Amino acid sequence: MRANPISTNLDFGRDGVQHGHLKLPHSHDGSAWGAIMIPITVAKRGDGPTLLLTGGNHGDEYEGPIALYALARSLEGQDFQGRVIIVPAMNFPAFKAGRRTSPIDGGNMNRLFPGKPDGTVTEKIADYFQQQLLPMADYVADIHSGGKTLNFLPFCGIHHLADSAQQARAQAAMEAFGAPYSVISLEMDPDGMYDTAAEAMGKVFISTELGGGGSASATTVAIAKRGLDNLLKHAGVFPGMPAPGDSQLLDMPDERCFVTSESSGLVEYCLDLGEAVSEGQTIALVYDLDRTGTAPQAYKSQIDGLFFGRHFPGLIAIGDPVGIIGVPP
Numbered sequence: 001m002r003a004n005p006i007s008t009n010l011d012f013g014r015d016g017v018q019h020g021h022l023k024l025p026h027s028h029d030g031s032a033w034g035a036i037m038i039p040i041t042v043a044k045r046g047d048g049p050t051l052l053l054t055g056g057n058h059g060d061e062y063e064g065p066i067a068l069y070a071l072a073r074s075l076e077g078q079d080f081q082g083r084v085i086i087v088p089a090m091n092f093p094a095f096k097a098g099r100r101t102s103p104i105d106g107g108n109m110n111r112l113f114p115g116k117p118d119g120t121v122t123e124k125i126a127d128y129f130q131q132q133l134l135p136m137a138d139y140v141a142d143i144h145s146g147g148k149t150l151n152f153l154p155f156c157g158i159h160h161l162a163d164s165a166q167q168a169r170a171q172a173a174m175e176a177f178g179a180p181y182s183v184i185s186l187e188m189d190p191d192g193m194y195d196t197a198a199e200a201m202g203k204v205f206i207s208t209e210l211g212g213g214g215s216a217s218a219t220t221v222a223i224a225k226r227g228l229d230n231l232l233k234h235a236g237v238f239p240g241m242p243a244p245g246d247s248q249l250l251d252m253p254d255e256r257c258f259v260t261s262e263s264s265g266l267v268e269y270c271l272d273l274g275e276a277v278s279e280g281q282t283i284a285l286v287y288d289l290d291r292t293g294t295a296p297q298a299y300k301s302q303i304d305g306l307f308f309g310r311h312f313p314g315l316i317a318i319g320d321p322v323g324i325i326g327v328p329p
Helices: 063-077 092-097 121-136 164-177 194-200 218-234
Strands: 016-025 035-045 050-054 082-087 139-142 150-152 155-159 181-185 204-209 248-251 258-260 265-269 282-287 297-300 305-311 321-326
Touching (some): 016 063, 035 092, 050 063, 063 082, 082 121, 139 194, 139 218, 155 164, 164 218, 248 305
Parallel strands (some): 050 082, 139 204
Antiparallel strands (some): 016 035, 282 297
């Protein structure tokens, strides 16, 4: 198999704090022999676990990059033991463009794993993570938020796993992160996800959704920063004990947790995130943009629980998620 063209001048086995780039050759109209330079930090001191910390898997989600650029800057004077690998913006072309997907090849990083060393730009980045970075990691944290089209109550999440011991380790890491909500998530289509790739290797994997709307708030950034500090302490890389706040646990037992739009139009939400919802209760109304005097389409919850995720803009399209319901244990 062809080798991945990404290179770096950082030494992952060397003690100290190193800041540099993953260099991906990319010839284009603006630079015939150019390269995509993806920022990366590697910090190592002695023996200990390796944490791989990432943001910008989707380029319009900002809590992760903000928290990770700040963490990378702080490591020089930090007391730690082990290794921390920080990539604040995995899909760097998408991040620089403020888009969910890459402007170069349209690639959605979180649907292209394990990637291809001879594939598109996004597939090459995914392959480098698959072949080089993930194998080094003991813990993997990928910081997401809702981007431009979703909004969530801020949560840290894991998945239902076949390996109960692996799930227990992931749940302990999720609880240590200490987001206001902790969700055992159900993925409608897990194929090609970074999450699935890491979990298949037996890694302790956690992710987040910290708000949305294509921006970041002081509150959600603080949750990301505090959560990463807690995770590093939980793993034994930073000294001290995690100091998580109260976190409400939610489960997603089956597909009833998702309400999907079967029409397009103007959406009116009938309740806010964080409110309890009952089976059969109307979550939202969707109005036909092209006619007055017609009844809106009502979308109802299929399960009792807590309304914790929703479509963000005021206009909704057929197939978009109307709402996401979590079930308290």
